[in-house]
Amino acid sequence: MWEANEDNLEAIAMGAGILGTGGGGNPYIGQLRARQAIKEHGPVTVLDPEELPEDAQVICVGGIGAPTVGVEKVRDLQSLYALRAIEEFTGKKATALISNEIGGSNSVEPLIPAAMTGLPVVDADGMGRAFPEFQMKTFFVYGVPCCPMAIADEKGNTVVISETISPAWAERLARAITVQMGCVACYAVAPMTAEQVRRTAVLNTLSxxxxxxxxxxTARARGEDPIEAILGTCPGKILFNGKIADVDRRTTAGFARGSLSIQGLANYDGEQLAIEFQNENLIARRDGQVVCTVPDLICVVDSETGEPVTTELLRYGLRVTVLGLPAPDLWTTPEGLAVAGPRVFGYDTDFSPIQL
Amino acid sequence: MFIGVDVGGTNTDAVLMDGVKLLAKAKLSTTPDVTEGIVAALTEVLAQRPSDGTVDGVMVGTTHFTNALLERRQLTPTAVVRLCLPATTLLPPLVDWPGPLRDAIGGFTYMVPGGHEFDGREISSFDASKVADAAKEMLRQGVRAVAISGVFSPVNPAHEIEAAAVISRVAPGLKITLSHENGRIGLLERENAAVLNACLGDVAARTIQGIQDAIRSLGLESPLYMSQNDGTLMDAGFAARFPVLTLSSGPTNSMRGAAFLSGVRDGIVVDVGGTSTDVGALVKGFPREAAVAVSIAGVRTNFRMPDVLSIPLGGGSVIQDNPLRIGPDSVGYRLTEEALVFGGGTLTGTDVAVAGGLAQVGDSALVQELAHSFVEQATLEIQHRIETAIDQVKVSATDVPVVLVGGGRILADNSLSGASHVLRPEHGDVANAIGAAIAQVGGQVERVYSLESTSRQEALAEARAEAINKAVAAGAKRDTVEVVEIDEVPLTYLPSNATLVRVKAVGDLAQSR
Incomplete structure (x- = not known):
């Protein structure tokens, strides 16, 4: 058990930026909202999944909508409204909240209703990284129902989707409702049990x-190498190091797709790494050879500062280091790969885990 | 003829230009009351004016307003009204401001119903009585300026305009800034820029009036223009309404001046000063703008700012041996007392340049004892830092022309890697004042269009026409105005084919050149 407070929020947001693998959007507003909620209502208790009582009711909350709209109609208390709506619909009171993903602003979304209600947050999430769509959560891969779910706007409108034939249908319907709500909304999914959380969530990702x-x-303050500091904290390896030589962006079917090419420096002099992204970084090829694919994490960070570089901030000349982190085990099973493997994103290649 | 003036933290520079010809230049110390330094610099260049010469305009670039924010001096007590309810309440106006600056302007904030969705629908109806209540409260608090922001006001500004009408009726004395008139999508950043603009109202009015009086006192009838951070000019009246647009105009002017002096339209400008070196990219003769949020005095904005990389390296940078350390501290304006070549006791970048034979300044005998290997090592390191900065700023991998300007440019060698060739134009030491003198005027539009209800051609035509009208309103001669930039950003996740269109038009000043 630990406490998410004003002092460690910056670290949480930065780490979530790294785990966001280029997606999750700019975490500035998410962090600012969580900071404001904690400032007004106090810090949030973070529970280890092992500390959940067996009769726990754990509700997953998250934001849905267009990041480009979220910077203008800044999210308010929608996740609190969605939480109340699903509690009322199911007749079950939440005893803890959980993040839907650990990338970008969604990683800290539950901290806002948690600070306001006094509920704890579970140290776990439904992705262990970031993914673009609602159905891409380990919860649903391993049999937790995605419905009923509630969606709320800032005006007082709430919609409950009571039943869908698949999690992908829930994404489709929720997306359409979100558009009518002004493209910025939050959702809450019917409670999970402690057993379901321990079995289907990616554990200890908030810590x-x-x-x-x-x-x-800390590494920055001491003048040490932040890249080494990252790899000293979690398993992973340097895939490449160089400077961005080209960024090609296009928006298709509602996603920011594109590719970037990195020209090697130092140990990688004369080599080239290409990454393709669809909101998140999906596949990395070194001199044409695939070196890392989803669901493994392809994280691009500033070589000097260790700051995560999200896909909208990519630009020529940036000195970056590309890290490959192994995907959570829940994603590398046949069931996991069927929902978030390279073929789901249109790549004609099988998943081959990075070798550490 | 035009006179260009750049008022920096250390120096006030002035140039007198006849068309493309430089007739006179002056470099004087900046004075605490900036107008004194301006008068001195103007007097010096005017002394060399040809007897038949008429001055058609005085163009001034200044960091004075930036400094007012940094020092929190002479700021107008300012309120913020946001049209948003019931949205966005968790992050009220001024939420992430540095406390002292928020206190300096009073910190009065109001959230009222209004604002729009991304597609132009209302979030809630405009409520005149709520705005009137806020205006009455502002009067009681002694507020003298107000910034009005509305959610998605760049898409639909109606509520901001209605709120301004109510406030000017209830509290006629208040100076009003509307967020949609400048700034981009991004509520907090656009609102912040509007507040910065509002709180600079008094200091801008006073300074601009002071400069105008100074010009008149020298017997000049010429109009005054102020430099904007995007490299264009605005007339004095417009500048007094939008002082926030002058912030960061210094680096822009030196880049524009460098483009003019060297003839380079696309390339890199390296402006080496006493304490720092600014490196920026020129695109079609204009500085490339920053794509990400820029912080001014600790306040996040999304203003049009040149994308300049500043590194702590200059002619006054203090250098230490064993291990080699260059900057970040600098002797600054005390260079001519403290540098070794001037008889001082501090080893600086200038001393290394003189010892290495790159420059002849001061007395080279005073640096003869520096070890040759050390001078070589320091020179290489300086070179390396400039080359790294150039490479970070470049827009493509190909070698490009590099223009060296600024008083400290003696530090750099002519063989910079990444450069197709290196230019050191004559008069590069006053590139910033020249940049002010030759600036054009421009107008910019940024708006989200739904390409379902409007065709792309119609949307672009509308945006182009509005940008051209804005340029003319800012003082441009209509037949010289051309659209220099069209940027379309399809908005991810949005339905109805929403696209963000940004158009910039520039033209010559409506005066004889």
């Missing part, structure tokens, strides 16, 4: 994010 952020911030 991992905090530890990663801490390691980078």
């Amino acid at each position: 991992l994010a905090r530890n990663l952020g801490d390691a980078v911030i």
Whole structure:
């Protein structure tokens, strides 16, 4: 058990930026909202999944919508409203909240209703990274129902989707409702049990994010290498090091797709690494050979500062280090790969885990 | 003829230009009351004015307003009204401001119903009585300026305009800034820029009036223009309304001046000063703008700012041996007392340049005892830092022309890697004042269009026409105005084919050149 407070929020957000693998959007507003909620209502208790009582009711909350709209109609208390709506619909009171993903602003979304209600947050999430769509959560891969779910806007409108034939249908319907709500909304999913959380969530990711952020911030302050600090905190390896030579961006079917090419420096002089992304970094090829694919994490960080570089901030000349971190085990099973493997994203290649 | 003036933290520079010809230049110390330094610099260049010469305009670039924010001096007590309810309440106006700056302007904030969705629908209806209540409260608090922001006001500014009408009726004395008139999508950043603009109202009015009086006192009838951070000019009246647009105009002017002096339109400008070196990219003769949020005095904004990389390296940088350490501290304006070549006791970048034979300044005999290997090592390190900065700023991997300007440019060698060739134009030491003198005027539009209800062609035509009108409103001659930049950003996740369109138009000043 530990406490998420004003002092460690920056570290959590930075670590979540690294684990966001280029996606999850700019975490500035998410962090600012969580900071404001904690400032007004006090810090949030973070429970280890082992500390959950057996009769726990754990509700997953998250944001849904367009990041480009979220910087203008800044999210308010929608996750609190969605939480109340699902509690009322199911007749079950939440005893803890959980993040839907550990990348970008969604990683800290539950901290806002948690600070306001006094509920604890579980040290776990539904992705162990970031993914673009609602259905791409380990919870649903391993049999937790995605419905009923509630969606709320800032005006007082709430919608409960009571039943869908698949999690992908829940994404489709929730997305359409979100558009009518002004493209910024939050959702809450019917409670999970403690057993379901321990079995289907990616565990201890909030502390991992905090530890990663801490390691980078401490290394910077001491003038040490932040990249080494990251790899000293979690398993992973350097895939490449160089400077961005080209970024090619296009928006298709509602996603920011594109590719970047990195020209090697130092140990990688004369070599080239190409990454393709769809909101998140999906596949990395070194001189044409695939070296890392989803669901393994391809993290691009500033070589000097260790700051995560999200896909919208990529640009020519940046000195970056590309890290490969092994995917959570829940993603590397046939069931996991069927939902978030390279073929789901249109790559004609099988998943081959990075060798550490 | 035009006179260009750059008022920096250390120096006030002035140039007198006849078309593309430089007739006179002056470099004087900046004075605490900036107008004194301006008068001195103007007097010096005017002394060399040809007898038949008429001055058509005085163009001034200044960091004075930036300094007012940094020092929190002379700021106007300012309120913020946000049209948003019931949205965005968790992050009220001024939420992430440095406490002392928020206190300096009073910290009065109001959230009222209004604002729009991304597609132009209302979040809630405008409520005139709520705005009127806020205005009455502002009067009681002694507020003298107000910034009005509305959610998605760049898409639909109606509520901001209605709120301004109510406030000017209830509290006629208040100076009003509307967020949609400048700034981009990004509520907090656009609102912050509007607040910065509002709180600079008094100091801007006073300074601009002071400069105008100074010009008149020298017998000049010429109009005054102020430099904007995007390299264009605005007339004095417009500048007094939008002082926030002058922030960061210094690096822009030196880049524009460098482009003019060297003839380079696309390339890299390296401006080496006394304490720092600014490196920026020129695209079609204009500085490339920053894509990410820029912080001014600790306040996040999304203003049009040149994308300049500043590194702590300059002619006054203090250098230590064993291990080699260059900067970040600098002797600054005390260079001519403290540097070795001037008889001082501090080893500086200038001393290394003189010892290495790159420059002849002061007395080279005073640096003869420096070890040759050390001078070589320091020179290489300086070179390396400049080359790294150039490489970070470049827009593509190909070698590009590099223009060296600024008083400290003696530090750099002509063989910079990444450069197709290195230019050191004559008068590069006053590139910033020249940049002010030759600036054009421009207008910019940024708006989200739904390409379902409007065709792309119609949307672009509308945006182009509005940018051109804005340029003309800012003082441009209509037949010289051209659109220099069209940027379309399809918005991820949005339905109805929403696209962010950004158009910039520039033209010559409506005066004889």
